[in-house]
Amino acid sequence: MTEDAELPRDWAAYYDKTGARPPCETLLFALDRFGSESMAGPVSEGRFAVDLGCGSGRDTIELLRRGWRVLAIDAEPAAIDKLTTRNDLPVARDLTGQVAPFEAAEWPRCDLVNSSFALPLMAPRDFDAVWRRIAGSLNPGGRIACQLYGPRDSWAGRAGMTFHDRAAVDALFEGLEIEMLREEEDDSTTPRGKPKHWHVFHIVARNSAN
């Protein structure tokens, strides 16, 4: 596992460590799919993404670089501060930050909901309602790119987190067309050097409804 999802108490330090990391493979996969659909005109023309749990913005920045409009949402004020003061933000950008927990956040219909290593950090009692709002906010042809954690993850059972086995993942994505699903299990360390078993689903799915 080379990714960097962790549950730090000190998010500011976490953001310092992770902000400069490259964008997630799930985001890049989704952007490639949008790109291959866009034969005429710039890929990003009119495209609007919501980055749920944006952190310090390693994915948001990639979207902005490619000309997307982005609403970046995070419960931590430090995340939005860090993102909006990055010195590598494109000059011409359309970025809005919102400090809110997913459960209370508001976002309009969009072409992409990106949520890297963030949705599992929600309590099971909140997860389903937020998921319904995510799925309901996707424009026709829109996509979700995200990570979910499986039951063999070291953190399984932690209070305030949600885990999905493969059957639960399939049920969650019913009605959406799964374009990428990579299940990863790996023993490595967290960014803070703590040993951890990772069980992660990397997923991109498309709203194929008209």
Ligand SMILES: C[S@@+](CC[C@H](N)C(=O)[O-])C[C@H]1O[C@@H](n2cnc3c(N)ncnc32)[C@H](O)[C@@H]1O
């Ligand atoms: C592991 S970090 C990932 C950050 C970023 N997506 C990345 O990949 O670098 C998870 C982020 O989700 C945010 N987060 C966690 N639970 C949240 C919730 N319920 N509502 C809003 N944001 C949340 C945290 O504040 C944190 O910035």
